[in-house]
Amino acid sequence: MSFQSPFNKSNRSPMLLGQSHLRPQRSNIKKKAATLMITSLVDAFSILVIYLLFGPAITGEAVNPELKLQLPVAYQSSLADQETSLVIKNNRYYLQNEEVAPQKLVAKLKQVSRKFSDKKALVIIADQKNDIEKINPVLIAASEAGLSQLRLAVEHQGE
Amino acid sequence: MNTKAKDLDFEVNLLPVLSVLSICICFLLTTAIWSRMGYIGINQAIGDQMPSSSKNPDSVFMKVKTNGQLLLQWKSGEDSSLLSESTVQPAAGHQFNWSKAKSEIAKLVAKSKTSTVIVMPEIGVNYGETIRALDVLKGLSLQIGLAPAIKGDLK
Numbered sequence: 646m647s648f649q650s651p652f653n654k655s656n657r658s659p660m661l662l663g664q665s666h667l668r669p670q671r672s673n674i675k676k677k678a679a680t681l682m683i684t685s686l687v688d689a690f691s692i693l694v695i696y697l698l699f700g701p702a703i704t705g706e707a708v709n710p711e712l713k714l715q716l717p718v719a720y721q722s723s724l725a726d727q728e729t730s731l732v733i734k735n736n737r738y739y740l741q742n743e744e745v746a747p748q749k750l751v752a753k754l755k756q757v758s759r760k761f762s763d764k765k766a767l768v769i770i771a772d773q774k775n776d777i778e779k780i781n782p783v784l785i786a787a788s789e790a791g792l793s794q795l796r797l798a799v800e801h802q803g804e
Numbered sequence: 805m806n807t808k809a810k811d812l813d814f815e816v817n818l819l820p821v822l823s824v825l826s827i828c829i830c831f832l833l834t835t836a837i838w839s840r841m842g843y844i845g846i847n848q849a850i851g852d853q854m855p856s857s858s859k860n861p862d863s864v865f866m867k868v869k870t871n872g873q874l875l876l877q878w879k880s881g882e883d884s885s886l887l888s889e890s891t892v893q894p895a896a897g898h899q900f901n902w903s904k905a906k907s908e909i910a911k912l913v914a915k916s917k918t919s920t921v922i923v924m925p926e927i928g929v930n931y932g933e934t935i936r937a938l939d940v941l942k943g944l945s946l947q948i949g950l951a952p953a954i955k956g957d958l959k
Contacts, residue, residue: 683818690825697832717935721942722842768843773932777925777953780934784848784952793848795950799935801842 717773719799729757730798733771733779747782754790766794844938846950847920862887864912864921866905868937870928872898874905878916888912900933906940913946922949929953 714734732739738750745753754767769783787795860881867875872894878887890908895901909921921941925934934950941948 683822687818687821687825690822690829694825694828694832697829697836716841717932719842719844719935719939719942721939722844766845771931773930773935775931776927777929777931777934778927780931781952784950788848795846795848796843797846797935797938797950799842799844799939801840 714770714772715774716770716798716800718802720802722799722801729760729766730768730770731783733769733775733783736779738783747786750782750786751789754786754792758790758792766796767792768796768798770798844935844942844948846938846948848949861920862916862918864909864916864918866909866921866923866937866941868900868923868925868929868934870926872900874900874908874937876905876908876912878912878918888915900936902936902940905937906944909941909946910944913944920947920949922951924951925953927953927955 714732729741732742738745738747740750740753740757757767767787769780771780784795862881863879865875865877865879867877869875874892876890876892878889879885880887890912892901892905892908895904913919913921923934923937923941925937938948938950
């Protein structure tokens with residue numbers, strides 16, 4: 646009586662090999678190498694990269710992180726376009742990235758309003774924790790400069 | 805002949821491209837700015853762009869107070885006399901009760917038949933809260949204006 650080891654190659658094949666009706670396995674069938682279709686994956690990734698690169702430019706202006714302002718949140722807002730902006734930061738006023746003294750706001754706004762087309766308006770960008778008193782000079786100066794259409798920048802939370 | 809034919813049928817190895825794109829996506833996802841800037845448009849009642857009209861229309865005011873109260877007033881356009889007034893008391897912790905304010909302002913606007921509401925904040929009121937008031941009014945599809953902040957107790 647000879648002992649047959651289970652690790653012997655001749656004993657490794659299952660007993661029901663080739664008997665299954667679902668996946669009949671035959672020793673003479675060549676094994677197919679599994680191939681992954683990478684081309685379609687590359688296409689999808691490329692589209693994602695393009696969207697992430699140009700998305701904010703298409704879907705609206707992103708909040709400029711350099712301003713370091715926490716804009717108030719609003720749900721009924723519209724998306725902003727590239728427009729003339731007046732930033733209120735640390736009690737200072739910046740019209741188109743140029744600091745303006747509160748006394749000169751009217752004159753500067755008058756200069757800017759001459760360049761406005763019909764659809765353009767002045768966008769006021771301020772931190773949500775600001776006291777409303779800081780907005781007063783801008784509101785008064787805008788009215789003196791003849792600007793009735795104002796836009797208050799918010800963090801867009803709508804659809 | 806056979807070897808030449810095999811050389812012509814080559815495949816570009818796309819795995820490195822896939823790796824580069826994956827890194828690009830990870831980088832862009834982590835550095836992307838997801839918050840978008842929007843705006844609330846306001847029509848100021850002062851300035852030379854306003855249309856001239858012979859008779860002043862009635863106006864509705866929403867006065868935002870520092871103690872969390874909201875004063876809603878309907879004033880006559882002819883003599884600025886007070887036609888109706890209601891106060892929205894603050895919610896717990898001096899928080900503005902915006903849901904109550906929304907229903908009250910809707911009632912007042914329906915009664916006064918005006919579509920313009922002017923927000924008048926008191927000095928000391930947060931800019932964020934003023935925007936919240938304007939946002940509530942925008943939700944009611946009203947034309948809104950913002951008056952410069954007033955010092956002292958609003959009446």
